[in-house]
Amino acid sequence: MSTRRTDGSGTGRRDRRPTIVDVAAEAGVSKSLVSLALRGDDRVGEAARERILTAAERLGYRSNTLARSLVQGRTMILGVLLTDLANPYHTEVVAGVEESADAEGFTVLLAHGQRDRHRLGRQLESLLQLNVDGVVVISSWLEPDALTEAARRAPVVMVGRPTAFSPGVDTVANDDEAGARAAVLHLAELGHERIAHLSGTGRPASRARGEGYRATMRELGLGGRAVVRPIGDDPHQRARAAAELLESARPSAVLAVNDLAALALLDQAHASRVPVPEGLSVVGYDNTALAETVRPRLTSVDQPRLVMGRLAVRLLLERMGGRTGDRHEVLAPRLVVRASTGPASTGPLAAAPDTAAQGRADGSGPQA
């Protein structure tokens, strides 16, 4: 593209977009003075500044960020890497990140992994190549080593991973064990004993939730009744796992690893004509917007997603400011009770949900 045509006609349509040099020529000053004036440096005379500004305006000049970033060594861009745009938990954390980043003058750009581990790695690489000033990773799918490696190139904070897996990487998480515990205690208080867990697939956060579930069941003397069924990552697998869990374990209550899983349970219950919460109580995790959308409204363990996003940005800024030690923030989850959980019924309803389903359920359950 070495078309050197100095076509100064009308609106600078295509060709070469105007540079700082063009502005300087137009205003009759030097290149660097333009640079200063444009950024409002106060050691530029009023007259000169005026001329420069109008010249820039007339030429339709826009500064080239790439060039600036190259010389300054920073882009003022924060990258967010996320596994799955379809998971509201992820996108709600993003809102917090964006809020803080905006306030600090950073631009937020998202890279999306499409639930594909390889793609996720490539996207991370892309962000780093772009020389973003920091990366927020909302995904447990990346290998700890890959993160540590990334952290050598730019500040990285991982949201959702509970503990220190990757040296050099800060983390922001909620206390998954405590959250699971609160959920189980809530169900136990309602009189449930056959409390099952529709678990994640072994990544750190879901593992911790599973641990919390198990530990609390033991604590309650219900250790023998604990049932854990892992769930898949796509909607179809979720549906199957939910169906199988309800079918085989016949729980009176289920703690789901997240709201998406809880949704699958509600759907299966509906399909089997098991009324919720009369015949089955369901607790979700994350308290995403979903929880207030589904019917019945979902009892769910809230993670402070906005706060987590904001905190992630703060940690990034601290790193940029020179901090070298790792930090791991753990926030307290909070159980939000809605309509999907209710008292355990002792009648045949709970004991054999399918029987009840056939048998014309008149809401005769214990309606405290």
Place this chain on the structure above:
Amino acid sequence: MSTRRTDGSGTGRRDRRPTIVDVAAEAGVSKSLVSLALRGDDRVGEAARERILTAAERLGYRSNTLARSLVQGRTMILGVLLTDLANPYHTEVVAGVEESADAEGFTVLLAHGQRDRHRLGRQLESLLQLNVDGVVVISSWLEPDALTEAARRAPVVMVGRPTAFSPGVDTVANDDEAGARAAVLHLAELGHERIAHLSGTGRPASRARGEGYRATMRELGLGGRAVVRPIGDDPHQRARAAAELLESARPSAVLAVNDLAALALLDQAHASRVPVPEGLSVVGYDNTALAETVRPRLTSVDQPRLVMGRLAVRLLLERMGGRTGDRHEVLAPRLVVRASTGPASTGPLAAAPDTAAQGRADGSGPQA
């Protein structure tokens, strides 16, 4: 040559990350040869190439994209600007964009408008500043002028806007009028006459759907019965609009402007104890993943979102290739019938939905 410290120690931890010059020194060749070798140019000797590659490896060298982009004048990045991460329609188009972009060697970065017009404009500016090679806009919120202006700086394609509002901007859309028509015809065939429309808020796509609805109602001789209620943009407004429409117009069927609006209708119907589809038929638009998640499964007008995303990328590439005329692609929508639509009932159920609701049902309180 101002090489002051040839520190070839272990892992290059922080400090200055290695540049092409460092690699050249390490390999004992010149800077430009390294550049060639690294990109696999075939006019580099086998021996030299080998030395260079290992040197780069040893130093942990990664090329600086910023510098490359600056000199080449392109970034190999495609920007996607979207209004609302929470709307699955948007994110499903993104999947198509990413698929094609990947195949062509482009990286896709997303910028998010947070349902805020100003923010949307700023984000567009950020993408352009970054010198992305093209922008896909999935949002009708931007002013046509802003888009035309943007198109002067980089190829821009707008997804979802039905016609040519912004000169210089290509568009990819579905035929909204045809889609609305198919939906209304479907309902009419089921015997519905009191078919209402829960409409959008006047942006082009929703306006076209409204047009299609009205025209088809007239065509069917039902013009006098047409009822249109606009809906808001956030969940709360949606709920209210849905409630008011059902309450005031008492339709036996509703065409919603999109799946989110349809969801609000289903929720309100449930709250009022109107069974769907027996007491009310609902048709959504977009056929997002939501349609297969809600209960009952939603009849919805499908837009080929993946194809639209792919097409958007193709149009971008064509522009980069030098095309100057605008192109406007219009794809055919397709009605997908599921469980939320059924025959019109002539009984009292449909005639007076609130009677059924008011019937002071059993005391089970916790319904929203």
Place this chain on the structure above:
DNA sequence: CTGAAAGCGCTAACAC
């Protein structure tokens, strides 16, 4: 085949 030199557009020390 290889290497030196000239920038891409901008910023930031440093003289004038």
Place this chain on the structure above:
DNA sequence: GTGTTAGCGCTTTCAG
């Protein structure tokens, strides 16, 4: 106060 001079890290002619 204002302008000059070096680069940021990379690609890309153009001589050797």
